[in-house]
Amino acid sequence: MPDISPNAVIALIVEHQIVETDVPLTPESDLFASGLDSLAMMQLMLHLERQFGVRISPGEMTRNHFASATVLARWLSHPNRSAT
Amino acid sequence: MTLEADVIIAGGGSAGLAAALASARGGARTLLLERQTKLGGMGTNALVHTFCGLFHPDVSLPWAWLNAGIPVEIGQAMMERTGQSAPDLMGKVYVLRQHPSLYAQIADELCAAESNLTILTGSEWTDLHRDGNRWQLDIMTRGAKRQLKGKALVDTTGDATGARLLNPEWCQQTESARLYRPAYICAFHGMTGTHDDGWRLQIGAMIVRAIRDGKLPPEAMGAGFRDSPFAGETFLTVDLEAGQGEWDPFDPVKRARVEREGREVALALWSFLRAEHADFKNCPPPMLPTKAGIRETARYIGDYVITGDDLGLSRRFEDEVALAGWPMEKRENARGPKFRFFDEPKPGGIPARCLFRQDVPGLYFAGRCLSADHEALASLRVMGTCMATGEAAGKLAVDFASRC
Numbered sequence: 026m027p028d029i030s031p032n033a034v035i036a037l038i039v040e041h042q043i044v045e046t047d048v049p050l051t052p053e054s055d056l057f058a059s060g061l062d063s064l065a066m067m068q069l070m071l072h073l074e075r076q077f078g079v080r081i082s083p084g085e086m087t088r089n090h091f092a093s094a095t096v097l098a099r100w101l102s103h104p105n106r107s108a109t
Numbered sequence: 110m111t112l113e114a115d116v117i118i119a120g121g122g123s124a125g126l127a128a129a130l131a132s133a134r135g136g137a138r139t140l141l142l143e144r145q146t147k148l149g150g151m152g153t154n155a156l157v158h159t160f161c162g163l164f165h166p167d168v169s170l171p172w173a174w175l176n177a178g179i180p181v182e183i184g185q186a187m188m189e190r191t192g193q194s195a196p197d198l199m200g201k202v203y204v205l206r207q208h209p210s211l212y213a214q215i216a217d218e219l220c221a222a223e224s225n226l227t228i229l230t231g232s233e234w235t236d237l238h239r240d241g242n243r244w245q246l247d248i249m250t251r252g253a254k255r256q257l258k259g260k261a262l263v264d265t266t267g268d269a270t271g272a273r274l275l276n277p278e279w280c281q282q283t284e285s286a287r288l289y290r291p292a293y294i295c296a297f298h299g300m301t302g303t304h305d306d307g308w309r310l311q312i313g314a315m316i317v318r319a320i321r322d323g324k325l326p327p328e329a330m331g332a333g334f335r336d337s338p339f340a341g342e343t344f345l346t347v348d349l350e351a352g353q354g355e356w357d358p359f360d361p362v363k364r365a366r367v368e369r370e371g372r373e374v375a376l377a378l379w380s381f382l383r384a385e386h387a388d389f390k391n392c393p394p395p396m397l398p399t400k401a402g403i404r405e406t407a408r409y410i411g412d413y414v415i416t417g418d419d420l421g422l423s424r425r426f427e428d429e430v431a432l433a434g435w436p437m438e439k440r441e442n443a444r445g446p447k448f449r450f451f452d453e454p455k456p457g458g459i460p461a462r463c464l465f466r467q468d469v470p471g472l473y474f475a476g477r478c479l480s481a482d483h484e485a486l487a488s489l490r491v492m493g494t495c496m497a498t499g500e501a502a503g504k505l506a507v508d509f510a511s512r513c
Binding site for chain 1: 310312444445
């Protein structure tokens with residue numbers, strides 16, 4: 026089970042320029058308010074899968090799961106979440 | 110053979126349609142020239158299926174029309190015919206879904222009601238001359254040449270065709286790499302299910318995964334779906350890279366390549382989704398557009414060049430003739446739009462000086478080729494705003510012709 030930190034998610038977003046924002050992202054930043062749109066969400070999904078070896082199914086692509094770096098990290102690290 | 114008129118409108122898209130109606134209603138004998146065979150431009154030929162720019166930008170308030178006159182007339186007719194009583198709230202903007210076939214019908218009916226207005230379609234504008242105090246346009250209808258003569262000319266071609274024929278110094282064009290990308294739109298029929306935001310995200314994720322696995326071409330990345338106002342019909346929109354820095358909207362070989370790319374990606378998506386997603390199972394091949402949706406080519410340099418900062422600050426002008434309310438929706442690549450919203454949700458003014466140059470009396474321009482910088486164009490190019498600037502240019506042209 027991967028242990029993913031909010032800061033690792035932020036680092037990924039910044040490294041791949043998933044959102045362009047003037048204000049630095051914090052673990053609690055609202056990602057959608059920071060400019061995350063549906064296309065950027067798809068890119069982020071691919072990077073998360075590649076970086077952390079998780080698998081995100083199309084049915085799991087919801088705005089709730091991508092609300093903030095903290096929410097995303099907690100969800101991806103959850104022991105009950107299938108790793109495949 | 111020569112046709113004479115008071116006002117000639119070149120280009121029958123949203124701007125030209127509104128300009129022609131305004132001109133004819135103002136009492137001018139009016140010719141409207143269109144190279145396709147339907148009026149409505151991108152809204153009919155490219156299947157652009159949302160009217161943007163029709164509404165006040167403050168979505169904390171109930172929706173309200175932004176520009177009185179022809180934009181409201183067309184918007185209301187579309188609401189009646191599609192059974193919609195209000196626009197959709199899409200994030201931070203109001204938009205009205207429109208149907209391309211009904212837009213063509215509305216345009217036909219509005220024009221047929223004007224006895225001063227003659228519509229010419231299927232004809233290319235091939236040259237422009239100044240003949241005394243008249244504009245002379247050479248046109249070509251499948252090998253048959255004609256001249257149009259008029260006191261005033263409104264260029265609503267979207268491409269500043271008049272300037273490019275007579276004096277290219279009157280127009281400007283952003284460098285290829287930054288030109289807003291074309292959109293390829295087609296209509297899927299026989300769809301089942303409901304298609305909300307969550308559905309769109311799931312489809313997006315399926316497509317992204319298929320691209321990664323080599324089952325879809327990379328061009329499918331930017332695919333988006335939006336339901337028509339009619340059950341069973343969904344529009345697919347894909348932004349095309351169009352060769353990025355190599356893109357030249359005035360090169361016919363590159364135009365052909367873009368159209369082919371659009372068809373390839375649309376039909377690849379159809380095959381894939383039909384096999385993989387229940388909602389697409391009964392879809393016949395999608396109905397393709399007449400042409401890709403062009404967002405930016407060349408535009409005029411008028412007495413004022415409106416800027417992105419003017420709009421961002423919701424600046425107002427003494428000589429404003431229309432209002433802009435759509436955010437600057439910049440699509441310099443096919444990886445999705447970058448929005449610059451107005452700092453405050455207040456409309457920005459569009460000065461009359463963006464529709465003419467004092468050193469060229471009797472020439473007006475509106476729609477996608479009005480005088481704006483690259484960033485402002487990202488707001489002003491949308492159909493609702495084109496109707497408003499077109500109507501304003503039509504009125505200015507009537508006024509000029511009446512003084513000749």
